[in-house]
Amino acid sequence: MACTSCSTSTGSVPGCKSEGACSTGNCGKMPVFNWLSNMSLPAGQEPFDIFEVRFKNGRKEFFKNKNNLNIHMGDHVAVEASPGHDIGVVSLKGELVRLQMRKKKVKVEGEQVKTLYRHASDSDLEKWGIARSREKETMYRAREIASHLGLDMKIGDVEFQGDNIKAIFYYTSDGRVDFRELIKLLADEFKVRIEMRQIGVRQEAQRMGGIGSCGRELCCSTWLNDFRSVGTSAARYQQLSLNPQKLAGQCGKLKCCLNYELDMYVEAIKGFPESNVKLKTKKGDAFMQKMDIFKRKVWYSYHSEPSHFIELNLDKVQEIVSQNKQGEFPDSLEIFVQAFVEEPKHDYENVVGQDSITRFDKQKGKRPNKKRNQRSRKSVNANAQNRSANHQNPSSKAGATSDHPRSKKQNASKSSNRRRRNGQKPSGNRSNKNDGTKTE
Numbered sequence: 469m470a471c472t473s474c475s476t477s478t479g480s481v482p483g484c485k486s487e488g489a490c491s492t493g494n495c496g497k498m499p500v501f502n503w504l505s506n507m508s509l510p511a512g513q514e515p516f517d518i519f520e521v522r523f524k525n526g527r528k529e530f531f532k533n534k535n536n537l538n539i540h541m542g543d544h545v546a547v548e549a550s551p552g553h554d555i556g557v558v559s560l561k562g563e564l565v566r567l568q569m570r571k572k573k574v575k576v577e578g579e580q581v582k583t584l585y586r587h588a589s590d591s592d593l594e595k596w597g598i599a600r601s602r603e604k605e606t607m608y609r610a611r612e613i614a615s616h617l618g619l620d621m622k623i624g625d626v627e628f629q630g631d632n633i634k635a636i637f638y639y640t641s642d643g644r645v646d647f648r649e650l651i652k653l654l655a656d657e658f659k660v661r662i663e664m665r666q667i668g669v670r671q672e673a674q675r676m677g678g679i680g681s682c683g684r685e686l687c688c689s690t691w692l693n694d695f696r697s698v699g700t701s702a703a704r705y706q707q708l709s710l711n712p713q714k715l716a717g718q719c720g721k722l723k724c725c726l727n728y729e730l731d732m733y734v735e736a737i738k739g740f741p742e743s744n745v746k747l748k749t750k751k752g753d754a755f756m757q758k759m760d761i762f763k764r765k766v767w768y769s770y771h772s773e774p775s776h777f778i779e780l781n782l783d784k785v786q787e788i789v790s791q792n793k794q795g796e797f798p799d800s801l802e803i804f805v806q807a808f809v810e811e812p813k814h815d816y817e818n819v820v821g822q823d824s825i826t827r828f829d830k831q832k833g834k835r836p837n838k839k840r841n842q843r844s845r846k847s848v849n850a851n852a853q854n855r856s857a858n859h860q861n862p863s864s865k866a867g868a869t870s871d872h873p874r875s876k877k878q879n880a881s882k883s884s885n886r887r888r889r890n891g892q893k894p895s896g897n898r899s900n901k902n903d904g905t906k907t908e
Contacts, residue, residue: 500560502541509563518576519584520560520568521547524600524627525675526689528559530574531584544588546630551661555588555596555630592630599628606658610637613653621645624672634661640672670695673719680717687724698722705733707761736761739782741789748792751800754778768801780804 500520509515517533531547533539543558560568574580588596607626614621621641628635635658639645647664654662667675674688688695703715703726717723740759747754747768754768757777764782769775780788784804791798798804 500541500564502560502562502564504563516561516563516566518565518569518581519545519558520565521545521556521584522559523554523556525625526693527627528693529556530565530569530581532581533584535584535586537584537586539584539587544593546585546588546592548582548585549629549631549634552629552631552633553585555592588630595632596630599630599632602632602658603628606635609657610654613657614647614650617650617653619645619647619650621647624667625675628660632660634663636663636665638665638667638672638675640667640669668695669719670721670724673717678718680723681714682725686718692724695724696727698724698726702726702730705730705737707759733761739764739786740766741785745789747785747788747801749788749798749800754801770801778802778805781806 517536518530519533519539520528521531522528529547531545539545539558539561541558541561544555545558546553546555548554569576603626606628607623610623610626614623620643621639623637623639625638626635627638635654637654645666651662651664670688673686674692677689678686680686698721700710700722702722703710706726706729708715708726715722715726740761741756743756745756752770752772754770757767757769759766766780766782766785767777768780768785769777778801780801784806788798788801788804
């Protein structure tokens with residue numbers, strides 16, 4: 469079930485025997501790591517008997533184990549609902565549940581803490597699976613009915629109860645909606661109890677999920693469980709351009725991640741002078757153009773030369789501000805400019821013996837063309853055949869006989885070769901190697 473990939477999952481009811489110490493103990497959305505699982509309780513203290521149970525899309529509630537059942541993180545349990553019962557997954561147990569209840573301001577003996585009935589049986593899980601398979605089709609049909617009634621609302625999600633007798637419809641709307649007629653039509657259509665629950669755009673994005681501009685899954689749908697207000701001042705402190713297309717998230721509101729590093733920026737910016745503070749010198753007054761929090765540098769310009777930026781370190785700016793407060797005015801800002809010393813660039817040598825990274829850039833030689841070579845061989849053979857035919861029929865070629873000494877010598881050699889092939893002795897002035905005699 470929730471711990472199928474865990475080797476310690478044994479017994480008829482699967483569960484994580486490491487009590488959340490492994491990463492597979494609470495698979496799925498909004499996982500929780502029980503960092504107190506390996507710590508023993510003080511002597512005489514009984515374990516906390518309230519469990520945190522997770523439902524669809526990260527909805528979590530607290531339930532009391534009145535029957536003293538042996539329950540582990542990742543178990544499917546049947547819990548109290550109104551009316552009937554619901555099926556959920558145990559997401560947290562032990563002393564961390566006490567801390568979560570204290571954080572969410574839930575009283576141990578309050579009405580929000582309901583009863584945990586039992587482990588979910590096979591019939592419970594089968595009925596729960598049938599109920600969950602109806603949710604998508606039900607949501608589309610409910611949108612059609614709401615659009616037919618002309619209601620200014622958007623149904624974002626539907627959640628069926630584990631016993632399949634109740635359905636919760638989550639919707640978003642800018643104003644107040646009279647959905648009494650809608651509830652009647654939905655009850656007649658799906659034969660279940662209907663509950664309409666309005667949520668905000670951030671809660672809708674949390675339930676729907678998605679991929680943010682950073683390339684990762686949305687924080688609100690993975691681990692963020694509370695929504696803090698995000699203002700444009702967070703972008704100003706971090707020197708971000710007030711571009712709504714870049715600062716807005718999937719929900720259309722300002723991104724929640726703008727608050728993550730806000731405290732660090734607020735702490736780092738305390739040492740910088742305010743933007744309306746001017747540096748007074750004998751050359752003239754200078755105003756702030758921009759600043760770099762990480763490099764701790766500030767750029768100023770004179771009123772007479774607004775396009776000329778003067779880079780100053782933060783300690784020099786603080787020194788000039790302290791002098792102005794005492795009535796002292798330096799000659800100019802240029803005397804406080806720190807000389808920029810260019811660092812020498814080191815040439816790295818190949819001391820490891822690796823090949824050059826540009827070895828693949830060299831052009832390789834052309835491969836031999838087989839077809840071209842075959843054509844050239846055919847042409848060579850054809851020329852050889854033509855030459856042999858001409859040698860055998862010298863009279864067929866115009867001007868075959870010539871008085872040139874070289875041609876006479878070639879003809880003599882050819883005739884001697886023919887005589888040898890026919891078994892006759894060659895004639896001429898050459899020596900006969902067979903009998904050692906010289907012919908005249």
